[in-house]
Amino acid sequence: MTDAPYLAIDGVAIAFGGLKAVDRVSFTIPRGELVGLIGPNGSGKTTLINIISGYLKPDEGELRLEGERIDGLRPEALAERGVLRTFQLTRVFPRMSVLDNLMVAGCALGLPHETAEQRAIELLNDLALARLKDEDAGHLSGGQMKLLEFGACFMVPPKIALLDEPFAAVHPTMKEIMAGFIRRRHAAGQTFLLVSHDMPVIVELCPRTVCMNAGAVIADGDTRSVLTRPVVIEAYLGEAAAA
Amino acid sequence: MTPTHGTRGRMRGELVASLAILVVIAVLPAIVTNEYWRGVIIVSMYFAMLAAAWNLLAGYTGQFSLAPATFGMIGAYATGLLAYHAGAGALAGIPAAIVVAGLIGFILARVVMRLRGPYLALTTLSFAEIMRLVTSNSIDITRGDLGLSVPGLFNSRIAWYYLMIAVLAAVQLGLYFLLRSPAGLYLRAIRDDEVAAAGRGVKIVRWKTYAFALSAAISGLAGALYGHFAQFVSPELGLLGQTGIIISMVVIGGLGTLVGPIGGAFLIYVASEILRDFGGYQLIVFALLVILFARLFREGLWGLLRLAWQHVAARAVKGASK
Numbered sequence: 399m400t401d402a403p404y405l406a407i408d409g410v411a412i413a414f415g416g417l418k419a420v421d422r423v424s425f426t427i428p429r430g431e432l433v434g435l436i437g438p439n440g441s442g443k444t445t446l447i448n449i450i451s452g453y454l455k456p457d458e459g460e461l462r463l464e465g466e467r468i469d470g471l472r473p474e475a476l477a478e479r480g481v482l483r484t485f486q487l488t489r490v491f492p493r494m495s496v497l498d499n500l501m502v503a504g505c506a507l508g509l510p511h512e513t514a515e516q517r518a519i520e521l522l523n524d525l526a527l528a529r530l531k532d533e534d535a536g537h538l539s540g541g542q543m544k545l546l547e548f549g550a551c552f553m554v555p556p557k558i559a560l561l562d563e564p565f566a567a568v569h570p571t572m573k574e575i576m577a578g579f580i581r582r583r584h585a586a587g588q589t590f591l592l593v594s595h596d597m598p599v600i601v602e603l604c605p606r607t608v609c610m611n612a613g614a615v616i617a618d619g620d621t622r623s624v625l626t627r628p629v630v631i632e633a634y635l636g637e638a639a640a641a
Numbered sequence: 642m643t644p645t646h647g648t649r650g651r652m653r654g655e656l657v658a659s660l661a662i663l664v665v666i667a668v669l670p671a672i673v674t675n676e677y678w679r680g681v682i683i684v685s686m687y688f689a690m691l692a693a694a695w696n697l698l699a700g701y702t703g704q705f706s707l708a709p710a711t712f713g714m715i716g717a718y719a720t721g722l723l724a725y726h727a728g729a730g731a732l733a734g735i736p737a738a739i740v741v742a743g744l745i746g747f748i749l750a751r752v753v754m755r756l757r758g759p760y761l762a763l764t765t766l767s768f769a770e771i772m773r774l775v776t777s778n779s780i781d782i783t784r785g786d787l788g789l790s791v792p793g794l795f796n797s798r799i800a801w802y803y804l805m806i807a808v809l810a811a812v813q814l815g816l817y818f819l820l821r822s823p824a825g826l827y828l829r830a831i832r833d834d835e836v837a838a839a840g841r842g843v844k845i846v847r848w849k850t851y852a853f854a855l856s857a858a859i860s861g862l863a864g865a866l867y868g869h870f871a872q873f874v875s876p877e878l879g880l881l882g883q884t885g886i887i888i889s890m891v892v893i894g895g896l897g898t899l900v901g902p903i904g905g906a907f908l909i910y911v912a913s914e915i916l917r918d919f920g921g922y923q924l925i926v927f928a929l930l931v932i933l934f935a936r937l938f939r940e941g942l943w944g945l946l947r948l949a950w951q952h953v954a955a956r957a958v959k960g961a962s963k
Contacts, residue, residue, distance in 0.1 A: 451840060453836070453840075472839065473836075473839040473840050474839045474840075474842055474843060474844050474845065477839070477840060477841060477842035478842055482840070482841070483840055485836075485837070485840075489834050489836060489837035489840070490833075490834070490837070491829065491830050491833035491834055491837065491838075492833055492834075493648075493829070493832070493833050493897070494648055494826075494829055494830065494833060495648040495649070498648050498649075498826055498829070501823075501826055502826045502827065502830040502838065502841055502843065503841035503842060505823035505826055505827075506823075506826075506827060506838075506841055506842035506843045506844075507841075507842045511822075511823060514823075532648075532650070534648070547837075550841055
């Protein structure tokens with residue numbers, strides 16, 4: 399692991415009409431770090447993920463991955479460069495089997511068909527979805543869909559996995575499967591940016607956390623210290639609670 | 642490892658069912674000796690090819706084009722014009738028709754590929770009408786509404802019959818292997834969720850363009866074969882009503898299934914010939930069936946058959962376990 403910036407977000411901003419959804423956000427993520435991204439609803443977390451993953455083009459600022467400018471690239475080009483994500487509102491291919499859902503990512507990212515199939519089966523075993531491999535993804539429960547979408551990020555080890563609320567409305571057993579997977583991958587050097595409202599999970603998984611409010615970064619540092627800062631408590635609970 | 646269930650197992654079942662339909666058609670001449678009805682079945686195979694090509698777009702890639710008949714017309718005119726102006730035969734004209742229709746499809750796709758839903762449908766509708774009107778009004782080149790005489794390929798109708806079965810079987814096999822390949826995965830992923838597909842590395846514009854061009858090329862092949870069979874092409878091949886018939890064949894047969902367009906094409910075209918005496922009323926019946934299936938049963942008749950089969954199988958298992 400090195401401290402050199404791996405993903406560098408530099409002065410990134412975007413406005414929708416008069417609303418500054420992301421307001422000159424800057425922070426870096428070193429290789430192999432697992433960073434939590436928290437903030438109240440509407441603070442700009444998902445918009446920032448959409449910018450990093452190419453679904454939105456920033457009005458200003460730069461994004462660099464391993465030194466290469468990546469802002470403005472389309473999502474498929476970013477996926478090819480190793481920027482993979484999950485969505486807050488789960489997105490799977492409902493009329494395709496669970497296995498084929500994973501195969502899409504594997505083949506599109508360059509794995510030969512046989513290798514992709516083997517990799518998909520390994521992942522389904524890891525995520526306790528193997529018995530469902532031939533089911534249409536649209537028949538899965540909400541939690542199983544979250545797991546499937548999560549798995550698609552790891553068909554080819556990503557340079558950075560952007561996980562947008564992976565634990566929302568997920569059964570504790572599945573949540574533990576996902577958390578365990580993240581822990582193992584992080585220990586093996588995988589880089590993550592994890593958006594979540596689940597503070598116990600953030601505390602447990604993320605050594606470092608960035609907090610956003612009203613589109614801007616209001617705290618960045620060691621997770622436990624970030625969560626006790628008055629500015630963070632105020633953002634979540636209001637001024638009276640912070641006092 | 643090749644799974645026997647799931648999406649791919651289902652696709653194999655659909656291929657087998659569509660080839661079984663073609664086997665039934667292959668033995669029909671033993672019963673159907675009337676040349677007129679053999680001709681009806683040949684034309685229904687022309688429609689089956691157009692329907693299969695449109696299903697690749699609408700059923701497997703989620704692109705609702707309103708120009709399938711137009712690409713058939715383009716194919717028919719490509720070979721027709723080559724024959725009329727250069728004296729070329731079918732063996733040169735048919736490959737040329739595939740290339741011309743595919744190329745025009747590719748160019749149109751580059752223009753419309755970032756459009757979705759009603760915008761894509763409206764743009765392809767405009768293209769279809771422009772092409773038909775240009776064909777109809779370029780009298781010096783196309784002879785306009787008078788149409789063009791096209792040389793035949795065989796004198797024997799039965800030879801046409803089996804050629805069309807062979808070509809349709811080849812198209813079905815080609816589509817099956819395409820849809821099982823990584824390309825097929827990408828197309829189906831785009832159909833289900835374009836946003837998610839892009840996030841997983843699928844090159845959306847590239848694959849949508851390829852699907853559009855391939856669909857156009859298959860339609861061009863169908864049109865060229867029809868032209869040589871009928872020995873006549875006219876702008877009527879590109880009428881919007883023809884597109885309506887193709888769409889109804891796919892929707893009633895089973896959108897997004899390999900067998901639906903084949904079964905739907907035979908059913909609708911043969912039924913429309915049987916009901917010919919009722920004039921325009923047959924079209925009302927087909928239109929109502931389209932509304933019914935689109936509203937209540939997206940997988941069409943094939944889906945209904947599958948459900949019935951599952952029901953029978955479940956009852957059999959229940960009976961055996963008692």
